Amino acid sequence: MDLSAINPVLLIASLMVAATPLLLAAIGELVVERAGVLNLGVEGMMITGAICGFAIAVETGSPVLGFIAAALGGALLSVLFAILTQFALANQVASGLALTLFGLGLSSLLGQRYVGIKPPETGDAFGALGDIPVIGPILFGHDLMLYVGILIVAGVWALLKFTRAGLILRAVGENHDAAHALGYKVKRIRVMAILFGGACAGLGGAYISLIRVPQWTEGMTAGIGWIALALVVFASWKPWRVLIGAYLFGGVTVLQLNLQAAGVAIPVEYLAMSPYLITILVLVILSADKSNAPASLGRTFHASS
Amino acid sequence: MKRTALLAGVALALGLAGAAVAQTKVGFVYVGPVGDGGWTYEHNQGRLAVEEEFGDQVETVYVENVAEGPDAERVITQMALQGADLIFTTSFGYMDPTVNVAAKFPDVKFEHATGYKTAPNVSTYSARFYEGRAVQGTIAGMMTESNIIGYIGSYPIPEVIRGINSAYIHAKKVNPDVEFKIVWAYTWFDPAKEADAAKVLIEQGADVILQHTDSTAPLAAAKAAGNVIGFGQASDMAEYKPSPRVSSIIDNWAPYYIQRTRDVMDGTWESQSVWQGIDAGMVEIGEITDTVPEEAKAAALEVMNGIANGEYHPFTGPLNKQDGTPWLAEGEIADDGTLAGMNFYVEGLTGEIPQ
Numbered sequence: 001m002d003l004s005a006i007n008p009v010l011l012i013a014s015l016m017v018a019a020t021p022l023l024l025a026a027i028g029e030l031v032v033e034r035a036g037v038l039n040l041g042v043e044g045m046m047i048t049g050a051i052c053g054f055a056i057a058v059e060t061g062s063p064v065l066g067f068i069a070a071a072l073g074g075a076l077l078s079v080l081f082a083i084l085t086q087f088a089l090a091n092q093v094a095s096g097l098a099l100t101l102f103g104l105g106l107s108s109l110l111g112q113r114y115v116g117i118k119p120p121e122t123g124d125a126f127g128a129l130g131d132i133p134v135i136g137p138i139l140f141g142h143d144l145m146l147y148v149g150i151l152i153v154a155g156v157w158a159l160l161k162f163t164r165a166g167l168i169l170r171a172v173g174e175n176h177d178a179a180h181a182l183g184y185k186v187k188r189i190r191v192m193a194i195l196f197g198g199a200c201a202g203l204g205g206a207y208i209s210l211i212r213v214p215q216w217t218e219g220m221t222a223g224i225g226w227i228a229l230a231l232v233v234f235a236s237w238k239p240w241r242v243l244i245g246a247y248l249f250g251g252v253t254v255l256q257l258n259l260q261a262a263g264v265a266i267p268v269e270y271l272a273m274s275p276y277l278i279t280i281l282v283l284v285i286l287s288a289d290k291s292n293a294p295a296s297l298g299r300t301f302h303a304s305s
Numbered sequence: 306m307k308r309t310a311l312l313a314g315v316a317l318a319l320g321l322a323g324a325a326v327a328q329t330k331v332g333f334v335y336v337g338p339v340g341d342g343g344w345t346y347e348h349n350q351g352r353l354a355v356e357e358e359f360g361d362q363v364e365t366v367y368v369e370n371v372a373e374g375p376d377a378e379r380v381i382t383q384m385a386l387q388g389a390d391l392i393f394t395t396s397f398g399y400m401d402p403t404v405n406v407a408a409k410f411p412d413v414k415f416e417h418a419t420g421y422k423t424a425p426n427v428s429t430y431s432a433r434f435y436e437g438r439a440v441q442g443t444i445a446g447m448m449t450e451s452n453i454i455g456y457i458g459s460y461p462i463p464e465v466i467r468g469i470n471s472a473y474i475h476a477k478k479v480n481p482d483v484e485f486k487i488v489w490a491y492t493w494f495d496p497a498k499e500a501d502a503a504k505v506l507i508e509q510g511a512d513v514i515l516q517h518t519d520s521t522a523p524l525a526a527a528k529a530a531g532n533v534i535g536f537g538q539a540s541d542m543a544e545y546k547p548s549p550r551v552s553s554i555i556d557n558w559a560p561y562y563i564q565r566t567r568d569v570m571d572g573t574w575e576s577q578s579v580w581q582g583i584d585a586g587m588v589e590i591g592e593i594t595d596t597v598p599e600e601a602k603a604a605a606l607e608v609m610n611g612i613a614n615g616e617y618h619p620f621t622g623p624l625n626k627q628d629g630t631p632w633l634a635e636g637e638i639a640d641d642g643t644l645a646g647m648n649f650y651v652e653g654l655t656g657e658i659p660q
Contacts, residue, residue, distance in 0.1 A: 005509045014508070018501055108338065115340040116521065116544045118528075213496045213522045214529075218338035219370060220520075222495040253498075257505040261455070261486045268461075268489045268659040 006258045012251075013137040017212060019250025020149045021046070021204040021221075025228035026235070026242045027153050028200025033232055034160065035193035036173035036296035040096025041081055042201050043225025044103020049074035049202025050209040051107040054119055054216045057206075063122040067145060067206050074202020075195045077103055082194045086187050089300050104219065114216045122211050143211055145203070150243070152200065157239035169193065173294035176301040186301050201225065227276075234283035237294065241286060249279045329570050331355060331562075332389035333367040334380055336396035337494040343519035344493065344539040344556070345369065348395045348418075351558035358563045362570065373398025378405055385410040391569045393562065394418065396493065397462055403427060414574050416565060419464055421645055423576050430561060433582030434464065435471035435644070436612045437554035438515075439619035440590050440605050441536050444552060445513040446476030446483050447601035448534060455506025456487045457499060457516040457523055461659045463647045465517045470651045471619045472515055477653055479604060486511055487656055496522035507533055514549075524549050534596065541591040552605070553591030560586065580641065583613045620644065625652035 025042050032039050052073030057066025081099050084090040122143045124130050130141030160166035169189060171179040176186045204224070209216050227249065235241035256271035333352050337345040352365050366389065371380045377399045384392055385406060391414045394403045400420035407415045407427045415427040423429055445454050454476060458465050469487060476483045486509060488502045499518045503526035506514060514535040516523045521542050527533040527549035537543070537553025561579070568574040581587035590609050593602050611617030622633030627650040633639060650658060 007508060010508045014501070014504055018497075021497075108340065111340065116342050116542075118525070118544070208497055213500045213525055215496065215521060215525050217342065217494075217496050217520050217522070218340045219494075220496045222492075222497060224497070254501060254505065257488055257502050258509070260488045261505050261509050263486070263656045268491070272489075272491050 005262045009134055009137050011254060011258060013141055015247060015251040015254045016138070016142065016146060017250075018254050019246040020146050021207045021212060022224055022228055022231065022249060023149050023153065023243060023246035024204035024207060025201045025225055026231045026246060027149075027156055027239060028197035028204075029228055029232050030235070030237055030239060030242055031156060031169070031200075032193050032197035033297055034173045034237055034294055035169050035190050036176055036294050036299065036301075037085065037190050037194060038092045038096065038298040039078070039081055039099070039194060039197055040093060040229065041078070041099025041103065042197075042228050043221060043223065044100035044106075045074040045077050045198045045201035046103075046205035046208075046221045046225045046228075047107040047219070048077045048103045048110075048205065050205030050221060051111045051114065051216060052202065053206025054209040055110065055114055057119045057210055058114060058117055061120050063120055063210055064144075066119070066210055067203060070202040070206030071199040072202070074200070074205065075198040077106075078194050078198025078201075081198075082191045085300070086191055086194075089302060092298050092300070100225070108218045111216050111218060115218075117216065119210050119214050119216075122214075145207055145211065148203075149207075153239050153243050160239070170294070173296055176296045176299070180301070180303060186303075190301070201228075204228070231279070231283075233293070234280055234287065236283075236287040241283065244286075245279055245283050248282055249275050252278050328362060328364045329359075329391070329566065330387075330389045331363055331365045331566055331569075332384040332387075332392040333365065334371050334377065334384070334392065334394045334396075334399060335367060335369040336371060336373065336398070337519055338369050339367070341494055341519050342521045342540055342542060343537075345395070345519065347540050347556045348393070348558055351562040354559035355562050355566050359566065359570075363566060371399075375402070378402035381406040381415075382409070385413045389413060391416065391566060391574070397460075397464065414565075414569055421578075423578055425576055428565075428576050429578045431464070431580050432556055432587040433580060434554060434556075434588060435467040435619055436582045437588050437590060438468040438471035439475045439612065440609045441515060441552065441554065442472035442475030443479055443605045443608050444536075444593070444597055444601050445472065445515060445534075446478070446480035447604060448551070448597065449476075449480065449483060449513045451510045451512045452480065452482045452484055453510040454483060454485050454513045454515065455503070455509075455511030456485055457502045457506070457514065457518055458487055458489045459493050459518050460491060461489060463645060466650070466658060467644060467647045468517055469654070470647065473654055474619065474624070474651060475608065479601075485654055487654075489659055490518055492518065494519045496520045499523050500526045503527060503535075504530075521545065537591055543591070546592070547594035548596040550594070551596050552593045555589040555591050557587055557589050580645075583609060584615060626650070627652055627654055 049070035053066040053070030056069035057063050084095040085092050125144040126140040130136045172189050180186050231245045235245045252275040335345040339349040368380050393416045395418045397419045403417045404422050417429050419431045420429050500522040503523035507530045516538050524535045524545040527535040534551045535549045541553045618638045620639035622637040623635045624633040626632045
């Protein structure tokens with residue numbers, strides 16, 4: 001065992017990268033669920049965003065355009081979900097699952113020509129600042145999207161807590177009949193939330209295909225969308241807890257690989273399951289304050305009822 | 306009379322037409338997507354070669370991304386029900402499902418890759434990847450400057466452990482100071498996890514990454530880190546030439562798939578277990594790029610040629626097991642039985658094999 005081989009600074013820096021796709025997808029889903037909609041299609045929107053972002057970044061040579069395309073791609077796919085659940089009043093669980101399956105298939109189709117291609121490189125946001133010892137790699141050594149992810153979390157938190165728009169969104173999620181009676185446009189608000197969730201999931205997917213891996217392979221999101229869904233629940237629908245959960249998950253994931261490489265004598269199976277166990281455990285303890293799910297979560301709304 | 310002849314003629318023509326469309330149906334079950342650029346990609350190239358060889362006489366079907374375990378049994382059963390005459394199941398974890406389904410369909414022939422259980426209608430086939438690992442280990446040992454070589458394992462099964470041992474023995478032979486750091490990813494295909502594993506190994510000082518997982522993500526991580534080399538796994542991964550990918554192990558399944566399909570068509574198929582290597586062409590070594598110094602390249606080619614013409618076996622004694630107990634005496638060569646079930650590290654490797 002040689003723990004000195006693990007560099008804590010690089011460990012923290014790489015856990016932030018590992019956590020960002022999960023963070024982006026989860027914060028999007030959080031807004032969707034706070035509006036009372038359960039969209040199980042996160043994985044499908046992520047993978048669609050991954051290929052849209054990758055393809056556009058390769059074609060234009062600009063990672064920024066790639067990320068914009070990824071957000072649009074994810075949002076576009078979520079339109080399908082919005083039409084099915086908000087206007088055709090289809091079952092949300094079934095529609096979400098269908099969206100995942102559809103997204104996985106669609107992305108393989110779109111990605112046919114992009115296997116084995118390298119995307120343009122995304123530079124670091126702060127350049128030379130990243131060379132400062134210790135805090136440099138942690139605070140400044142990252143790409144722009146990582147900071148965007150944190151800003152989105154802060155933005156969602158502020159919106160939900162302090163603004164009228166956030167209050168309305170929560171009202172729609174808690175009791176759509178009451179919100180409707182007060183004259184709020186339940187469907188319109190929900191569609192907007194769904195679009196936001198799709199865009200965030202798309203960004204998360206593109207973060208994997210453009211920065212974290214970076215390449216396109218079919219099925220490359222490999223279940224992160226599902227973890228994002230679970231994370232929202234365990235984080236009791238609170239933005240900062242989503243951030244804690246995502247960093248915890250990313251951190252334990254990276255840490256367990258580090259421990260393995262350093263030859264720690266803990267059976268690998270336990271290390272491999274540790275990210276899931278520890279994240280769930282910590283968030284369950286955090287959620288002891290009896291935070292409840294949005295009351296209208298997953299319920300179909302129609303103005304007549 | 307004339308009419309009868311006409312009818313007979315029509316019947317004959319129909320019969321012939323019927324015979325012409327009587328195709329042999331060949332099924333393939335893949336563990337990853339055909340676009341993985343590695344393991345499954347090469348199996349699919351083998352499938353395409355079968356189609357090309359036999360044209361209209363065969364029909365091939367495949368299912369990709371089939372999870373190992375019970376779900377595989379469902380997929381294989383479905384394929385057999387749809388009338389496949391020959392089914393290739395191309396991952397280690399399909400072993401028991403393949404044997405189970407084969408018992409229910411005695412007339413269908415099954416071919417299971419990298420396993421060790423056979424039946425009257427189940428053959429196994431595998432390639433001696435460890436021969437390629439010997440070549441990789443030689444290059445890795447000579448090129449590493451930090452003397453730390455990172456190895457991304459998938460699952461702790463004999464095939465992977467053989468590869469680690471073979472690479473280590475040959476790296477050690479050319480560089481006595483070399484050290485292996487091994488990370489188990491517990492997946493065959495998960496680009497994000499493979500990339501994380503590669504990054505961790507690089508952060509801990511490795512400047513050569515060997516992988517036994519199927520995607521090109523570790524090579525992408527090596528490229529991003531700069532000054533780190535890696536190897537194509539299962540497929541050439543030529544898009545990362547000339548560096549970080551300095552060479553590769555290519556699995557060439559096409560000749561075997563064509564042969565076995567022909568055996569089924571001719572009715573001469575019999576259950577067997579084959580294990581072919583560099584000499585038979587099932588394992589190919591991809592071009593060694595100019596990033597590799599002449600000296601290392603020559604040493605690697607010497608190992609490769611020695612294996613190809615049968616003069617050299619990668620597991621030749623004296624070799625001890627990890628705990629120091631003797632395994633092979635001077636000049637002794639490992640037998641296939643021990644290799645097939647290999648569950649121990651050789652002396653010098655650190656860490657334990659997960660059980």
